[in-house]
Amino acid sequence: MPPAIDLERLAEFSDGTDEGLRTLVRIFLEDISQMIGELRAAVPRGDAAEIRLLAHRSAGSCGACGAARLGELLEGLEEAGRNSRLEKSGEMMTAIDTELDRVTLFLQTYLASLGKTE
Amino acid sequence: MTATGRILLVEDDRFLRRASEASLRQRGFEVITAIDGEEGLRLAREAPPPDVILLDLLMPKLSGIEVLRALKADEATTGIPVVILSNSSRAEDKREATMLGAVGYYVKANLSLKALAAHVSALIEEHASRD
DSSP: OOOOOHHHHHHHSSSSHHHHHHHHHHHHHHHHHHHHHHHHGGGGOHHHHHHHHHHHHHHHHHHTTTOHHHHHHHHHHHHHHTTTTOHHHHHHHHHHHHHHHHHHHHHHHHHTOOOOOO | OOOOOOOEEOOOOOOOOOHHHHHHHHOEEEEEESHHHHHHHHHHSSSSSOOOEESSSSSSSSSSSHHHHHHSSSTTTTTSOOOEEESSSOOOHHHHHHHHSSEEEEGGGOOOOOHHHHHHHHHHHHHHHHO
16 A cells, blocks of 8 residues: 655645645645544435535645545545435545545654654 | 735635744745635725735635635736645646736645745745836
């Protein structure tokens, strides 16, 4: 399985400074779990348009930060929302949560390796 | 180097909004943000006008394309450079935004905050040299 985060892509996205990279990772860790939490809450409601928008939003963040696998899973749910085919949305959400855990662990470890943040 | 200029960032993705805002502020830009197209259009029309608008495409209330059309149809905002930030790499989306007057189009999965800030600086300098 490929790494949860493509570090080359993450560095390319950042502003080129160590501090910028640390800030980026911190913001991503805070926001991606919140955004996916909103998506998790939306799935049982079955509102296809809402699920599409929330999944789209989260996928954009993942793409920017190099979380390719998580982004692909979110795009799958976005597509399901676009086509109003939500029969498997619960299973898709489970896979997203599993990958989110992997991404979070990877980035927490990476952040620690960058040294004391503040 | 410290940059100057007022940037309107219209982005419903909280992470990209915060990350872009932090990066631009660190370089000295003044940044105002909107979380949907409707708020973005309202802020674009307020004084003082932004020097550059960074605009997402898929957003609640008004899409980026609808916002772009409205900006270019309004004499007060038609001259403000608009740069698109989108998840879509489809050529037709880029073509449509360019035809409507966008001066830049970044796919988020390939976006570099450093390059974005440099592009914003160049647009502001270009705009200032015309005035």
